[in-house]
Amino acid sequence: MADLGNFALHLGLFLSSYAVLVDMLGAWRLEHSLMKSGRNATVACLACFTLAMIILWVLLFKCDFAVKYVAEHTSRALPMGYRFSALWAGAAGSLLLWVWLQSGFVAFVFCRKTQKHEKFAAGARVISNLVFVFFLIVLIFDRNPFNLSMITPDDGAGLNPLLQHPAMVLHPPTLFIGYAAFAVPFAWAFSYLKYDRAGNPSPLLPQIRNWILSAWMFLTIGIVLGAWWAYEELGWGGYWAWDPVENSSLMPWLTATALLHCSRTFNRKNSIATWLLTMSIVTYSLCVFGTFLTRYGLVSSVHAFPDPGLGILFLVLLAHIAIISIALFIRSFIQRKDELKTSLTSGLKFIVFFNWLMVLLTFVVLVGTLFPFLSGLVSSRQITLKPEYFTKITAPGGIILLFIIGICPYMLRKSIGVGRRTIGAVIAAVIILAAWAVTRRIAVVCFVTCAFAAINLAADLFERYTKKSKLNLRWLGARIVHIGVVLVFMGMAGSGGYNLEALQALKPGEDMTVGEYKFIYEKLRSEQGANFTAIAADVSVYKISEREERLIAKLSPSKAYYNESKNPTSEVAINRSLGRDVYLALDAIDRDREIARLKVLINPLINWIWIGSTISILGTILVLIALYNKKQSITEIETRINNE
Amino acid sequence: MVDLIKTKTIIRILVGIIVIGGGIGYFMYQAMQSSWSYYYSVDDFVANRTAVQSHSLRIAGIVKEGTILRDAKKMNLSFSLTGSDNQILVDYEGTVPDNFAEGGEVVVEGRLNADGIFKADLLMTKCESKYKAKVK
Numbered sequence: 001m002a003d004l005g006n007f008a009l010h011l012g013l014f015l016s017s018y019a020v021l022v023d024m025l026g027a028w029r030l031e032h033s034l035m036k037s038g039r040n041a042t043v044a045c046l047a048c049f050t051l052a053m054i055i056l057w058v059l060l061f062k063c064d065f066a067v068k069y070v071a072e073h074t075s076r077a078l079p080m081g082y083r084f085s086a087l088w089a090g091a092a093g094s095l096l097l098w099v100w101l102q103s104g105f106v107a108f109v110f111c112r113k114t115q116k117h118e119k120f121a122a123g124a125r126v127i128s129n130l131v132f133v134f135f136l137i138v139l140i141f142d143r144n145p146f147n148l149s150m151i152t153p154d155d156g157a158g159l160n161p162l163l164q165h166p167a168m169v170l171h172p173p174t175l176f177i178g179y180a181a182f183a184v185p186f187a188w189a190f191s192y193l194k195y196d197r198a199g200n201p202s203p204l205l206p207q208i209r210n211w212i213l214s215a216w217m218f219l220t221i222g223i224v225l226g227a228w229w230a231y232e233e234l235g236w237g238g239y240w241a242w243d244p245v246e247n248s249s250l251m252p253w254l255t256a257t258a259l260l261h262c263s264r265t266f267n268r269k270n271s272i273a274t275w276l277l278t279m280s281i282v283t284y285s286l287c288v289f290g291t292f293l294t295r296y297g298l299v300s301s302v303h304a305f306p307d308p309g310l311g312i313l314f315l316v317l318l319a320h321i322a323i324i325s326i327a328l329f330i331r332s333f334i335q336r337k338d339e340l341k342t343s344l345t346s347g348l349k350f351i352v353f354f355n356w357l358m359v360l361l362t363f364v365v366l367v368g369t370l371f372p373f374l375s376g377l378v379s380s381r382q383i384t385l386k387p388e389y390f391t392k393i394t395a396p397g398g399i400i401l402l403f404i405i406g407i408c409p410y411m412l413r414k415s416i417g418v419g420r421r422t423i424g425a426v427i428a429a430v431i432i433l434a435a436w437a438v439t440r441r442i443a444v445v446c447f448v449t450c451a452f453a454a455i456n457l458a459a460d461l462f463e464r465y466t467k468k469s470k471l472n473l474r475w476l477g478a479r480i481v482h483i484g485v486v487l488v489f490m491g492m493a494g495s496g497g498y499n500l501e502a503l504q505a506l507k508p509g510e511d512m513t514v515g516e517y518k519f520i521y522e523k524l525r526s527e528q529g530a531n532f533t534a535i536a537a538d539v540s541v542y543k544i545s546e547r548e549e550r551l552i553a554k555l556s557p558s559k560a561y562y563n564e565s566k567n568p569t570s571e572v573a574i575n576r577s578l579g580r581d582v583y584l585a586l587d588a589i590d591r592d593r594e595i596a597r598l599k600v601l602i603n604p605l606i607n608w609i610w611i612g613s614t615i616s617i618l619g620t621i622l623v624l625i626a627l628y629n630k631k632q633s634i635t636e637i638e639t640r641i642n643n644e
Numbered sequence: 645m646v647d648l649i650k651t652k653t654i655i656r657i658l659v660g661i662i663v664i665g666g667g668i669g670y671f672m673y674q675a676m677q678s679s680w681s682y683y684y685s686v687d688d689f690v691a692n693r694t695a696v697q698s699h700s701l702r703i704a705g706i707v708k709e710g711t712i713l714r715d716a717k718k719m720n721l722s723f724s725l726t727g728s729d730n731q732i733l734v735d736y737e738g739t740v741p742d743n744f745a746e747g748g749e750v751v752v753e754g755r756l757n758a759d760g761i762f763k764a765d766l767l768m769t770k771c772e773s774k775y776k777a778k779v780k
Binding site: 235236356360363364367371372381382383384385386387388389390392393396503505559566567568569570587588597599 | 668675676679681683714740744745
């Protein structure tokens with residue numbers, strides 16, 4: 001059965017290569033039969049990958065330990081749900097998942113039977129299949145999920161208990177859905193550069209806009225899930241460590257956010273079009289680059305699984321992408337330099353400024369992530385940059401971002417005169433800078449800017465509500481997303497600027513005080529589970545005020561020893577509220593003397609990060625619903641831009 | 645090619661690059677000042693020992709079997725960190741990650757003290773991608 005899966009992958013490789021050639025030839029010669037063949041080949045590819053996915057799942061469910069991947073990621077005792085998710089527990093399976101998803105998306109958009117823009121779709125298929133060829137070479141010859149092991153073990157190694165958590169089940173697939181979905185605007189951009197003409201502009205644009213938004217949404221969900229899991233499961237009390245693997249998902253997200261704002265206001269005659277095309281290509285390239293970083297081990301990280309193999313092919317792919325896209329851009333620029341004359345409205349100028357901000361932040365994160373590698377090139381010593389480097393730049397960057405969120409609806413409001421608006425904006429900027437000068441705490445500046453943004457968003461909502469009675473769902477959804485973002489920043493400022501941490505070893509009955517909270521450690525206790533034994537420390541948490549000490553919670557952080565594992569897993573205990581999290585982890589235990597070393601963290605406002613993210617996602621869903629219902633044409637969009 | 649782009653545009657682009665590039669470069673440099681740390685493998689570190697004592701260092705290596713010593717009150721951990729040819733003694737105070745074990749890959753951050761022992765402020769272990777448990 002594994003052999004069949006392997007064969008399916010080989011067939012997919014053959015079909016992709018065939019499709020590249022046939023579509024290229026067909027588009028060049030405008031031969032419909034060739035392009036149809038390319039279309040069919042792409043769909044057949046999807047069928048192959050679907051078959052491979054099904055086979056891998058069957059192997060996982062059947063516990064076929066002859067297959068190395070199955071033996072490495074499952075065991076007989078593993079619950080069914082986790083056997084399903086074990087498909088993406090490792091490099092080989094997750095690469096197959098990505099290829100399958102991307103194949104599905106590309107087929108859905110560019111392989112329709114009644115293709116109005118046949119040449120355009122063929123062009124998009126050429127670049128997509130080229131990407132598949134590279135991916136498949138790595139998948140088949142380096143990270144093949146269907147490889148058999150020399151000896152069939154009796155039982156598999158099982159899934160790391162850390163990964164047996166709902167967030168970890170969803171985190172890889174949502175990220176990969178995002179990555180795969182960005183291949184659609186990526187392919188579209190290439191075809192646009194080659195085939196867009198004044199008389200036949202921007203085919204498939206409304207669809208691409210929806211894809212960009214959906215892809216962004218999934219990428220956001222994936223990143224937030226990862227952060228949430230880190231906070232809940234890993235026990236160090238934080239949610240983001242600026243690790244290279246984390247950064248590789250953040251960088252495409254930053255450019256994707258820029259891409260998102262460009263697609264909303266697309267007009268093929270001005271520079272937004274250039275931004276849209278560049279960001280489409282850059283975002284997907286960063287997704288590929290991120291994979292290359294983590295699998296190739298260019299930079300060492302606590303998450304990196306360096307095993308070079310054929311990972312270098314990703315870099316070769318990126319080089320191809322860069323060369324082809326630059327050539328197409330130059331050609332397009334030469335051909336159409338007289339068309340690009342339309343100047344930008346002030347609203348669009350904000351978008352351009354925002355895009356630059358995102359690009360610069362991405363660049364900063366990229367340099368920081370690659371620094372050990374880069375410094376190793378120029379000197380004999382490798383230099384790593386600690387998280388402080390990233391936060392020192394992204395924190396001010398975030399403040400600027402918040403300021404734009406506030407200032408944009410404000411500056412576009414026509415009810416106040418331009419002069420007054422500018423003065424208002426300058427006053428706001430001065431207040432924010434004054435906050436920094438006086439307090440020298442970035443968290444305070446963040447709060448002030450959040451307040452500014454929130455006030456402006458609220459005023460904008462109020463004005464719209466009083467002016468128009470009809471509800472514009474898309475506009476509302478977009479505003480909700482921004483509200484969510486402001487809340488997330490509020491959460492980050494609170495937990496980043498005002499958190500308290502303490503580590504202390506206690507005997508039974510002893511207590512420790514952190515901030516306004518007192519923790520009395522009572523005793524150690526054993527717990528038995530289905531496949532684990534745990535030792536828990538019972539702790540009573542009191543809130544101290546002037547008059548009294550009030551019991552607010554009993555928390556029991558523990559260390560769980562799973563049967564399959566040689567290392568314990570920390571289970572943290574959290575008392576949550578909107579105002580703060582009281583986070584308790586059991587750091588170390590001395591069973592003989594019943595000493596427990598407790599790690600206490602007080603994280604103010606941290607739940608607003610999760611709440612804000614959820615609100616943003618809901619806002620995005622509202623926008624998607626609105627867009628799906630309306631199915632707008634390009635002329636509608638251009639009319640709106642001209643009216644704004 | 646040059647006459648395709650107006651001189652004014654070229655100047656604008658150049659000024660933009662200088663201003664933005666300079667600004668961002670300055671910020672990055674400032675941010676790097678206090679947040680960088682040399683990164684060595686154990687063998688490289690031992691070879692360059694005298695040259696790098698002053699600054700904060702990160703060293704990557706493998707925990708040597710049989711060298712883990714935890715203090716009675718568990719506030720202190722010491723072990724030997726090895727590379728292929730050399731090893732150094734590490735002293736660490738703080739939270740020990742759950743998957744810290746003999747034979748594991750770790751990165752320590754800190755300074756070498758006068759006695760030649762590496763005093764670590766930070767201890768990082770690698771997150772296992774493939775779950776290496778007891779395979780029967």
